Amino acid sequence: MGDAWKLWRSDWEVLTAVAGMFVFLPALAKAQLIPDWPMPPQGATLTPGTPAADAFGESMASWLGHYGWGLALVAALASFGQFALVALYLSGDRPPASRALIAAARRFPTLILAWLIVMIPLTLIGTIVALAPILLPAFAVLFFWILARTATLAPVLFAEAPIGAWRALIRSLHLTRGNTLALAAAIMTVFLVASIASWPFQALDAWMAAHAPNPVARTMAEAFVALLTALDYIAMAVLQVAAYRRIRAR
Template sequence: MTLNVIGVFNDAWKLWKRDRELLIGVAGFFLFVPQLALKLFVPLPPNLPDFGEAAKVRAWVDAAESWSSQYSLIVILLWLVTLFGSLAVFTLYLDPDRPEARRALARALWLSPRFLLLTILVALPVQFGLIFLLLPGFYAQGRLLVALPAGVAEQPQGALASISRSLALTRGHGMVLAGMGCLVLLAGDLLSRPFIAMGKMLGGAPMANPVVAGLLDTAAAMGVAVALLGGILIQVALYRRLVSSRGI
């Protein structure tokens, strides 16, 4: 059995075209605003040093501790808002009760603790795979790509059951979904990186323009938000196709 990847992307695009006004409202507030706040108010953590030089390592540790003490709490809060926004979009499409927008937000709030646990459990193998070798991370992302949709659609299923469900639905499509997982993981970085690079160039100029810098940060945040929303719609479309094709 082959997976129609183009069909998945077409399905996601149809969801966007049909519901774009609703999605702009939800994603604008819960996906774009946190990303914009992150760009505007949280500086990047210090770059890793050359670990062959002890003095530079000590200086980096001090700088990293200082950054963490100042910004870690706001980063976590903004991440939780983004997570809630993602869950709200999943709920709009996959909750068994098919709630309208206001009820979807309430349902998302109720599901948040379980969804948070599931998100962490999905992220662990993906991040470990990316740290050691890129391909295992992308493969893990692909095989777990429908764990979050399954967790919403098949309530009251727990986090581990949702992961098992994703592994069952994606069996036989590992390498194809690894490519899709790679796209979902990297799309935000790819869309925002040109604006971030331009912002760094501007920040290093003798007379940096804060208005232009703010516009670049806004564009970068918008790129990340678009990628996040696109990834969610792809996961929704993929889950529906896999369930329909496997009948399980």
């Protein structure tokens, strides 16, 4: 965490410029243009086959049909932005932002493939958890364990290129062995700080949407949420770089 903080202090201008373009602006556009997903009726039991469950499923499918592509685009841009931040440090001898963006664009498909390998079993487990909510704590532990063990995935794709998706995953698992708890604690810290800091603005935005619609005030609240999202992605990027450098230096 200390090493990540030093990177932020020395390079905050370029970090915020890249994150502002690829994380902040898409996150703000999402808040402005994509409505919240449908919520089930209060007190309704969503038992499969019941009218309430069928109606909720139809509304969710309709919402995904209209806005799913937008969510996917925002997620892809944010992931690319974070990947480019890692490239600023590990794609050569401190390249300028333009070269880091080009390097990130070249390696981004490999990162997507690696994450697809990870997400397929995780999605299956998440489906099981949805059917048995009692397993949610175990799923949360598994989720942060995976984030910790893949914390050096993006750095490996740059620092040890050329390397494929599967080999990069195996390499990340090897590097993070014995460091899982420390990495998980650092990642959870970033996650919790970002969640707690953004919660008041999200709650205010939701309250204004329901009781006192004010476009200017809502835009300000949504801009603060987008700003905190960008800072979260910056923190995760410099944490990955710091973790990789610290582990390799041992």
